[in-house]
Amino acid sequence: MAPVYALNLFDVADRDEYLAYSRRSAREVAAHGGRVVALGKFRESVTGEIEPRQVLIVVEWESKEAFDSYRNDPALTDLHPHREDGSSAYIWHLFDKLEDLRPLLKD
Template sequence: MPVYALNLFDIADKDEYLAYARRSVKEVTAHGGKVISLGKFKEAALGEITPRTVMILVEWESEQAFDSYCNDPALADLHPHRENGTQNYIWHLFDKLDDLRPLLK
């Protein structure tokens, strides 16, 4: 079952994040992920979360696909670029729903 990873963060070091970005799309795809949307913060319409500058939404084939990306030893040199290139990172996983009925039961 697909899951969505919502990534919200600020850029802390452009060079570090560029080193991550250069490889990440290829590696995400290789592990069963697809970038659905990229965004730059515009405004807070409602809510109490501290705004982050960047939003990335990734659809993963499954939670196992997401885990394989996060835990692949061949990517041990990649993830530190994301960690060092960003700050205030929020990374939430959401199950895919066709509608909200399961939540409203």
């Protein structure tokens, strides 16, 4: 099982709802094999056509299965609605971890 990165881009829609999510999510992410590797606040758009979001979070997961276990854990059904209600324009993309770009640059 290979690690994956989850790219989270979003705007805060309801501060209290997102705080309710964030207070518990770090512990639950870690319990399911994830760790936050980057947090960011939008600064500026340099190039590209994606609509800017206020917040960036990158989480490294031990595997896609670990990510899925976090998303689908029945014990967390009360947690995820706080993320959904506390954010808007959410983008959640998964990327395979690479040691370098050679696999993408092969002929």
